[in-house]
Amino acid sequence: MSAPNKSYDPVEVEALKPEEIERRRDEALAAIAEAADLDALREVKVAHTGDRSPLALANREIGALPPHAKADAGKRVGQARGAVSQALKARQEVLESERDERVLVEEAVDVTLPYDRVPRGARHPLTTLSERIEDVFVAMGYEVAEGPEVEAEWFNFDALNIWADHPARTMQDTFFVEGDKPAGTGPEESGVVLRTHTSPVQIRSLLDREPPVYVICPGRVYRSDELDATHTPVFNQVELLAVDEGLTMADLKGTLDHMVQSLFGEDITTRLRPNYFPFTEPSAEMDMVCYVCRGESVGNPDRPCRTCGSEGWIELGGCGMVNPRVLTACGVDPEKYSGFAFGFGIERMLMFRHNVEDMRDIVEGDVRFTLPFGMEI
Structure with missing residues (x-):
């Protein structure tokens, strides 16, 4: 230009x-x-x-x-x-x-088509029941605690007074996670397991907090079981731990009564039967009176109860006072503090509350099972 x-x-x-x-x-x-x-x-x-x-x-x-x-x-x-x-x-x-x-x-849309061709979904009843249990204890002042599902053996067994020769530590009962180890050794020697209960969360809570400690520990656990009508290799547990000065079995009994009354009705009572668990001493099995027959089916052939088998009581879980060895392992002085704990399976409680006869129905994810439970807030 x-x-x-x-x-x-x-x-x-x-x-x-x-x-x-x-x-x-x-x-x-x-x-x-x-x-x-x-x-x-x-x-x-x-x-x-x-x-x-x-x-x-x-x-x-x-x-x-x-x-x-x-x-x-x-x-x-x-x-x-x-x-x-x-x-x-x-x-x-x-x-x-x-x-x-x-x-x-x-891109035309026929707005005259039925709006409900796809069935409504629903929250899984295990989720709603777990949250309801948490609400009961949060209202009592407890804290919800969580922990890893892949856990070290020390947290899962040793700290809970479950020694190396205990049957629960065999591959027939526990899923061991393979790790870096010498050739020729088995996975049970890796020192890492899929947690068999939520008790390791209790151990972690004691290590992370100064007494008094009041925690509830819900979560998924793993055991080497076959899937059938009453067992599943993956299920949900909820455990409770209270450690404070002066706690006794009477406090445990009162807590259990409040829990079952909140979940099953105000007239439900519990009983404790002596038992043995490595991590509690003394230990007991907790039963609650049958919420269907209220015990009236016992010795009454005219009124049989399928829920409790006409025994009048339903076994719910294990409980007891925290073994002093467990407190010592977590650095808590057993001379000053005492505690109680209990645990039970949420699937079992769901089966009790809603007359579910086959545990496979709970885990298979069929919407026809979850839909009748609806939505709870």
């Missing part, structure tokens, strides 16, 4: 020749008319109206013309560019209209 001069003739500039401007305009109009969709039209717009388009480059040449030649050249280029812009706008309106009509047909 050269500086303005009076002897410059625009006709001699190729890009500003009338026939060249008309040719560029006609090419642009033809390309616009051939654009089949909005994407193609955008490409045409860049090619024929962009900064490097022929008409744009011709417009730049006008600045080098002498004053008497600028008006005529500018008029020709401006008219050509205006025609291209109008054609682009008109073609865009047509293509947008076609697109909208096509979308209305292709």
Whole structure:
């Protein structure tokens, strides 16, 4: 591009020749008319109206013309560019209209179809029951504690007074996790297990907190069981731990009574039967009076009870006072503090509360099982 001069003739500039401007305009109009969709039209717009388009480059040449030649050249280029812009706008309106009509047909929704063709879902009853149990104890001042499902043997066994020769530590009862170890050794020597109960969370709670400690520990646990009507290798437990000064079995009994009355009814009572657990001393099995027959089926053949087998009591779980060895392992002075603990399976409680006869129904995920339980908030 050269500086303005009076002897410059625009006709001699190729890009500003009338026939060249008309040719560029006609090419642009033809390309616009051939654009089949909005994407193609955008490409045409860049090619024929962009900064490097022929008409744009011709417009730049006008600045080098002498004053008497600028008006005529500018008029020709401006008219050509205006025609291209109008054609682009008109073609865009047509293509947008076609697109909208096509979308209305292709993406049409029949709002008259039934809204409930897909069945409503429901929260799993194990979830709602677990949360309900947590609410009972949170209202009593307990804290919900959680821990890892892949656990070290020390937390799962040793700290709970379950020694190396205990049957629970064999591969027939426990899932061991293979790790880095010498060749020829078994997975049971890896020192890592899938937790067999939520008691390791109690140990971690004692190590992380200063007494008094009041925690409830719900969670998933693993044992080497076959899946059948009453067993599953993966199930849910909830355990409770209370450690404070002066706690006794009477406190344990009162806590158990409050729990079953909150979940099954105000007239439900519990009883304790002597038992043995390594981590509690003394230990007991906890039974509650049958919430269906209230014990009236005992010795009454005219009124049998399928829920309790006409025994009048239902076994719910194990409990007892925390073994002093467990307190010592966690750095708690057993001379100053005492504690109680209990645990039970949430699946078993669900089966009791709702007369579920087969545990496989609980774990198979069939919506026909979960839907009748509905939604609890």
